[in-house]
Amino acid sequence: MDSVLGVTYKGGVILAADQGNARSILMYQKNLDKITSLSGHTALACSGPHADVVNFSEFIAKNIKLYEFSKDGTVLSTHAQANYCRNELAKALRKGPYQVNNLLGGFDKKAGGSLYFLDYLASLQKVNFGAQGYCGHFCLSIMDRDWKEGLTKDEAVEIIKHCINEIHTRFLIAQPNFIIKNIDANGVEIVSFGEDPASA
């Protein structure tokens, strides 16, 4: 039921995810942050059962950190990190699969902002914009219409806001809180949130 969205622009990527943690008829939590920073210039927006989301994103983030430590500070490109995620998912697929659908966003000096669609079966594809979950049915057509080459950060955030608005209007499941993050040359920062993930 999670909504995960991503839009690239000239100079970075915007990732957004709903903040709900629910199962069956219960809403456990409304301030969850499903977007994990993997490195200084990349983040993974992860949707699926909470256990798999946490296990997978922490596993990947720590391994990427380990690479940086062991290779004298060498930073992995977004493309490399995305392929690393894909390979871990593919390895686990026929053993004990992670049921996580991801959007991995990052900024590299040469490639600019890039977004990778990575589904639970380990299919990886670089895209200009993307959505995971039911929200795709509402939002992909909005992004098809509004996205173009050379967007600014504010225009990209506007597209995300259009999408969230559509989800609020038409999606059956109430998802009042969304967290939006921006990844650019300055790193990963929170643009806005519905409820502070740090609040107890």
Next chain:
Amino acid sequence: MSILEYNGGAMIAMAGKDCVGIASDNRLGIQLQTVATDFRKVFGLNDKLFVGLAGLASDVQTVHQILKFRQDLYELREEREMTPSVLSNLLSNLLYEKRFGPYFVEPIVAGLTKENKPFLSGMDLIGAPVYTDDFVVSGTCTGNLYGM
């Protein structure tokens, strides 16, 4: 819902006079939803050898990685380029190794032999090969591609 039809794809290869051609669609779908229109399913392993992989997108990518790895190992050990018939046989073998837990891909191999003669082969997901001298098809609309 069949696993081989989950992502969708159409693949065809054909032989001509001293040449081969290979073509595929570029769609990556999740059942009825289109996720991307630039998904690569045909891979040029060298100047005279192409492999098209139709089926589950994740396995298309995994099998491509494994094939590239096996080709590199072969070329390091043999110090010569891999020919299409050798690759086709290698692919068939690696698919059958997973007989009871297969890769969900149905590959086609198109290339030119050492004498620059066309080579075509197709196989099913467990590596049963078919060698033809005219054309091979694979994917979710083989009926249409055959001409029905």
